[in-house]
Amino acid sequence: MLVDNAIVIVENVYRYMEQGVPRITAAMKATSEVAYPVIGSTLTTLAAFFPMIFWPGIMGEFMKYLPITLVITLFSSLVVALVINPALCAYFIKVSGNGDNKTMDADTISEAGEKPIEIKGVLLNSYYRLMRNALDQRLIVMAMAFIILFILFQIWMFYVGAEKAVEFFPPIDPKDAYVNVEMPEGADLEYIDRIMKKIEIAITGHAGDTNDPEKFKIEDYSTAYTTQSHETLRGDKFMGPSDLPNVMHIYTKSVETTGSSIFEQNSPNHIGVQFLDFEDRITPSVADLDKIRNRVKYIPGAQITVQEAQEGPPTGSPINIEISGDDFQTLGQISRQVREILQNIPHVMDIQDDYTEGIPSIQITIDRQKAALFDLSTNWIGHTLKTAFNGLDVSTYREHDEDFDITVTFGESDRKKAVVLKKLMILSPAGLLVPLTTIADIKYSGSLGDIVRINHERVVTVKANVDETKIPGPVARQQAEDHLKSFAMPSGYKTKFTGEFEDQQESEAFLTRAFAIALFLIFLILVTLFNSVTQPLIIMTSVILSLGGAFLGLTIIQSPFGVIMSGVGVISLAGVVVNNAIVLIDYTNKLVARGFAVSDAVISAGATRLRPVILTAITTVLGLLPMVTGVSYDFHRMAISYTSDATQWWQSMSIVVIFGLIVATFLTLVVVPVLYSLFNSMKVGGQNLLDAIGRWYWWPVHYWVGESVQTR
Known part of the structure; x- marks a missing residue:
């Protein structure tokens, strides 16, 4: 995308020079001719990415660098294309003249304008014949375009979408x-x-x-x-x-x-x-x-x-269930039951929860009345227990220059056994050995573990991974939801699916809004640029039809539609598709304004813009191929690398743009001219219809007015 503006301007300057225009004049006139459409096309691309800057949440922190980088670099490329490239063209480009070209001065160009490209050669002649046939069958061409879009979508749904239509992030x-x-x-x-x-x-x-x-x-x-x-x-x-x-x-x-x-x-x-x-x-x-x-x-x-x-932003597990309620132990019981339910779902693995029961403990409750019978205080009983398990330093032993403590305590094996408490004897002041069980009640219990609160509610979370090579994550999550519907939840307790599912829903909602806002901004820019409503509709139709190429690419690599990567690819595709269509329609309008017939204007404009449109598509495709194939040059090892882990991330986005752009190139060169001609015919036909209705409406008035004049 960075070279798109430069391609349009440099190619237009080169075409002027081919027609005999002096280099400096060609650079100035050619740049001014396409300046507004180039600025408009860049603004539409910026409009496509601008809403993504406001991506909320953790996912926005991870992805916002992409639109910020694109906005800055695309704006810079526009400045370079409009200011620096024309000067470089005037200095470096030299077209070898031929006998047919005559040098044109500035006045000649201002009066007559440059000439559309001459239809010659195999490629241009083939394009001319294709467009003549397409213009003769305009409705059939448009019907076929929408039918192909529908067929490509259905093929993707049958081979890929039926099993897993949507994924949050590609598997890494x-x-x-x-x-x-x-x-x-x-x-x-x-x-x-x-x-x-x-x-x-x-x-x-x-x-x-x-x-x-x-x-x-x-x-x-x-x-x-x-x-x-x-x-x-x-x-x-x-x-x-x-x-x-x-x-x-x-x-x-x-x-x-x-x-x-x-x-x-x-x-x-x-x-x-x-x-x-x-x-x-x-x-x-x-x-x-x-x-x-x-x-x-x-x-x-x-x-x-x-x-x-x-890898990437934290998105949670494919299955993430939050259980909320008041009693923490009840939450633990429910979490164990939910885990048992998940264990019965095939290909669900790594099931765990964050419920902790706390460290096991022993509570010793002293019966003060019974202890008083033996003249035992709680302090003395506690001191005895501390000595038994923690030890008591009673003396020191000196060997050479070192002192060693002499500690009285239970043996190591006895300290690890709770049963010794039932055999422990407490020495009373009277010298009697009193069993601990006689004066105290011994109970085994556990302390509360870590308590997690979300929105002031106690929550225990159960999470699990899914073997997505055997079952899609959304399918497994839906099965978990179906199983939990039959689970009798105690009153006051509820479950909520969060994690990756919640992040996916949030991102889907944002990208849907971002795409709608981007389309609105693009449409607004196009209306301002062309001072028309129908011509922006032509361009927006080509954007929709280009989605057929995106589904074709996803079918080839057997990939579901990625909420993040494929979604970004579609938004990118919309910006690129609009660029070529803007330049084409702008030049068509100029030819029509010079007096060209509409059919001749759309063919001449398409033939003239054929070279920059194809160059733009080729450079974009070549730039994205390393992301698809993983083939690149490793400057660290100074060797060609045939695999790359980055391919796992960016392949679906690149495929959407590549195949969408291939289809969009055909749409720009064929369907957009056909739509232009069709809308123009509808406009002319509508105007003729309105004129006929007006004549029919005013006929009685003209008739009676004419009769009264004759009578006089």
Whole structure:
């Protein structure tokens, strides 16, 4: 898009020079001829992207840099095209003259204007014949254009949309993954370390058959990290820690106390898995993630989930259910039931919630009356319990120059057993040993965990991922909604689907409004530019018809319509399509004003603008091809790269623009002239009809007036 304005102006200057116009005069006259349509076309493109600057939320923070960058660069390209390019053309472009060209001065051009391009050559003659036939069958051409749009949309719906019509973001092959481990509350570091080592060994592939708990054996931890040889897509050898071909590094983080949300992509206790670079992978890293899930899902003692590192803005999980109510323990019970429901839905995985029961505790309630019978105070009983479990320094032991504390406490094994409390004896002031159970009531309980509030309500969130290679996320979410409809929710408690679903709805609503505002702004600019309503309608019709190319491209790559990327592509396409149509219609109007017949004007204008329209399409397509194919030049390695992880992000947007522009090029050169001719005929026909109605309406008046004159 950056070179579109320059192409139009430079090509027009070159065409003037071909007709014998001096270089400086050609640069001035050619630039002034297309200045207004070029400015108008740039404004329409800016209008297409301008509403996206106000994208709300986290998604807006992620995407707003695209429209801001485009607005600044397109405005800069307009200044360069209008100011710098004409001067460069006047200085550098030299057209070798031929005998047929005569030098024209400025007065000649002002009086007669430049000449439309001469119809000669295979391409222009073919275009001339095509346009003559199209103008003879205008209604058929327009009907075919809309029928083709409908057919292309139906083909996309049949092959792609029937299974998954819309996606929020395209699926991305992850660079990293996290095996998150939620430990039981109160687990000590030794227990945590033992579980983490089991998971590490499973990931490395040294734990035997991990799908069968009976065959799952944990070997010596040190032997699990025997490196294995692998080969990258480029043929390079490397030593990896796992039998999985894409795993480059494995690292572990274990902590005893946690203070962050378990919904973070890397929880406090996690094992990180780093994959090869995208261009080095022989197989997708998603396949390795599935194998890791199968290897760790039978390991007992903790809740294990596998989470791929999130690329782009945080959008939540495909299934994200917020359960709100007053009682926190009731919310925990409901969340467990919801998790059981989700487990029965095929291809739903990594189910978890953020409900925490708190650290298990033991409450010892002293019966003061019974304790008083033995002359025991609560302070003394508490001191005894503290000594038993925390220890009491009674003396010191000196060895050489160091002092060591002598601490009286229970043995380590007894301190880990709650049953010893029932055997604990309290020494009374009278020297009697009184069982703790005689003077106190011992109860096992748990404290409240972290309580999350949203809009002043207590909320527990249940989230899950979906294997979208087997079932689309929206389908799985709809199944979850259907299952929850039959779930008897207690009074005062409710569920709400949020996460990716909520973000998608918000983005869809914004992009719909942005597209409507963009169309309105484009239409307003076109009405101002042409001082007409029908001609902007012609251009807007070509924008709608160009969507057929977008659906064709999505069908070829078997891609659903991406709310973000495909949506941005459609808005971009609208701006580009309008540009060529503006220049074409503006030149057609000038030829009609010179006295050309409408049919001759549309053909001459189309033939004259054929070269810049095709050049614009070719440069745009070539500029977007690396985003589609991944072929680019790696300046770091000084080599050609045939794959790129950026392709995963931008492919659908690029495909929409490329195929939409290919179709739009045909529309600009054929359908727009046909519509121009058709609307002109309707205008002339309407005017003739109004004249006929006026003559019929005023005929009695003229008749009686004429009779009275004759009578006199």
